[in-house]
Amino acid sequence: MKAALIEPIGFDNLKIVDLPEPEPGPKEVLVAMKHASLNYRDLLAADGGYGRMQRQDRLIPLSDGSGEIVAVGAGVRDWKVGDRVLSCFFPDWQAGPLRPEAVRTDLGGMNDGVAVEKRVFRADALVKVPDGMDLRDAATLTCAGATAWNAVIEVGKIGPGQRVLVQGTGGVSLFALQFAVMAGAEVYATVSSPAKAELVRLLGASHVVNYRDDPEWGKTVMKMTGGRGIDHVVEIGGAETLKQSMLSLGLGGHISMIGVVTGPRAELNVPVVSMQGTTIRGVSAGSRLALSRLVDAMSHHGIRPVIDPAGFYLDTLRDALLHLKDGRHTGKVVIDI
Secondary structure, three states, X not given: OEXXXXXXXXXXXXXXXXXXXXXXXXXXXXXXXXXXXXXXXHHHHHOOOOHHHOOOOOEOOOOEEEEEEEEEOOOOOOOOOXXXXXXXXXXXXXXXXXXXXXXXXXXXXXXXXXXXXXXXXXXXXXXXXXXXXXXXXHOOHHHHHXXXXXXXXXXXXOOOXXXXXXXXXXXXXXXXXXXXXXXXXXXXXXXXXXXXXXXXHHOOOOXXXXXXOOOOHHHHHHHHOOOOOEEEEEEOOOOOOHHHHHHHEEEEEEEEEOOOOOOOOOOOOHHHHHHHOXXXXXXXXXXXXXXXXXXXXXXXXXXXOOEOOOOEEHHXXXXXXXXXXXXXXXXEOEEEO
């Protein structure tokens, strides 16, 4: 079977190889992977950017994938051949708060990912894809969808009337926009072009700012709110956007810190944080239980992810990653396996 492999670690060492076909052991299932989606973390992991937090020798990349079960091991009762499933980001994070031991089980980092034609999973490391949900859509949920869901619903507990700010039109941001609208929030969005402004408005954003035309967009957003400020920012930019996010916040506002697209280090105005009662909280992909709730909610509300129109395959994974790196995408970049 074909698989993407990075050996040794380093983006330039990504190649497609033939590996022996796996077989499921007790309490395991074998999944024929159909689709996988890319995240910014995959670029970092390819170059060993997570240091001790990832495998540094030989790695099958990507965390987000969907497929069909083609074999079940002894003792498996919850799954059968033909079931459609998606991967869990942290297989050991089943429910409750995140624990240190669960962090070390992430796919495409510490453990091999899903950029492979067939993969063995533990029976409790998958979530069922509902009838009627497209498998390509499902492949976008493991990391980006789950992280946005965690930020807006599980941790953020966003409700009707709250003001939420999302940044750009990447996967996490568009998911966060859709979930915030679902929850009844008033959504503000920053974008880089008129076409992307039209997209976020179609998805339900009430107020849009072009950050390329307005580098002081934090102050602009504050004015848009009538001086009340944003209640919750889904922060994916990092170093170059955090200051503006804080300028947009109202008293007691929250920042869900997710991404570092513009850099990992930023100056923090500590007195402002203290005086305004600001909460900054790191958010990652959630538990298996949270992912199940996300899937159910999307199915119930008919929410579909925005998928970039560029088409890629396992053989062209390198091109797909470069497409993501160059910022030419809108929504989720998906490869067909």
